Amino acid sequence: MHLIPEAFAQSTAGREGDAGRAWLDRLPGIVEELLGRWRCVRDGSVVHGQVGVVVPVRRAGGAPAVLKVSFPHPGNVHEPDAFAVWAGRGAVRLLERDDARFAMLLERAGTGSLAEVPDADEAMAAAGRLARRLAVPAPPGLPRLCERAGVWEAELRADAARGTLPDAVFDAALATVRELVPDQPDTLVHGDLHAANVLRGEREPWLAIDPKGFVGDPAYDAFTLLRSRAADLLTAPDLDAALLRRLAVFAEAAELDRERTVRWTQLRCVQAALWGRDHGDPEWLVGMYDHVAGLLTP
Numbered sequence: 001m002h003l004i005p006e007a008f009a010q011s012t013a014g015r016e017g018d019a020g021r022a023w024l025d026r027l028p029g030i031v032e033e034l035l036g037r038w039r040c041v042r043d044g045s046v047v048h049g050q051v052g053v054v055v056p057v058r059r060a061g062g063a064p065a066v067l068k069v070s071f072p073h074p075g076n077v078h079e080p081d082a083f084a085v086w087a088g089r090g091a092v093r094l095l096e097r098d099d100a101r102f103a104m105l106l107e108r109a110g111t112g113s114l115a116e117v118p119d120a121d122e123a124m125a126a127a128g129r130l131a132r133r134l135a136v137p138a139p140p141g142l143p144r145l146c147e148r149a150g151v152w153e154a155e156l157r158a159d160a161a162r163g164t165l166p167d168a169v170f171d172a173a174l175a176t177v178r179e180l181v182p183d184q185p186d187t188l189v190h191g192d193l194h195a196a197n198v199l200r201g202e203r204e205p206w207l208a209i210d211p212k213g214f215v216g217d218p219a220y221d222a223f224t225l226l227r228s229r230a231a232d233l234l235t236a237p238d239l240d241a242a243l244l245r246r247l248a249v250f251a252e253a254a255e256l257d258r259e260r261t262v263r264w265t266q267l268r269c270v271q272a273a274l275w276g277r278d279h280g281d282p283e284w285l286v287g288m289y290d291h292v293a294g295l296l297t298p
Contacts, residue, residue: 128253
């Protein structure tokens with residue numbers, strides 16, 4: 001079985017350079033060692049995300065699972081911590097972990113995701129209910145969103161000087177950073193709750209994968225969900241009405257304050273628009289961020 005998909009190897013080497021190529025050389029040995037230690041056998045084709053490979057396996061006794069091994073990346077450090085806290089509540093179960101190798105043995109979920117649900121409101125409601133289940137007290141030691149307030153304000157001020165967005169849009173984003181970001185609950189936040197990171201399950205309708213494991217406001221994840229359904233949002237007969245409705249559906253299902261959800265989404269749209277301009281995002285996507293940021297500005 002070919003272990004490392006070619007597209008994953010190319011993207012990892014291109015992004016990480018020599019360190020990525022060295023890790024790719026070690027990866028087959030890491031996988032084989034973990035399979036032996038955790039008494040698993042391969043059970044399907046290897047798939048991958050941006051920073052890791054996922055190997056379908058069977059455990060001793062035949063139970064299905066997946067072995068996930070990621071490139072040592074700061075964004076993945078607290079993934080197993082989040083899974084451990086949830087203990088299967090709204091997320092796949094963590095079965096084994098090897099933090100030094102950025103590796104986990106996880107419950108195998110289904111193959112369908114929220115990205116395949118045709119009705120956007122249904123998908124947003126399901127994501128909101130899941131976000132509510134994942135909103136539990138956070139353990140110590142996880143990165144806190146409130147700690148980013150100073151950095152975010154400095155970045156916004158620097159970008160405002162470039163004049164890429166109207167002053168009112170920047171002012172609203174800065175107000176959110178000053179007023180909401182420093183004052184957040186001690187709640188575990190997924191941090192990357194997009195539609196493809198919510199898979200169909202058997203013991204629960206939907207199960208989350210690939211968390212970042214932040215501490216803060218669950219409203220932070222509303223933007224990620226909107227972005228992951230951006231293409232069908234643009235085909236809506238009335239984009240503005242569809243956007244506002246989706247945010248309202250998510251906030252109600254997640255039991256979040258609607259105004260707070262809107263303000264977080266406006267801030268993150270401003271950040272995404274600025275990042276996208278500097279890093280080559282498609283023009284249509286940057287334009288959508290601009291539009292949404294303006295729409296959500298009071």
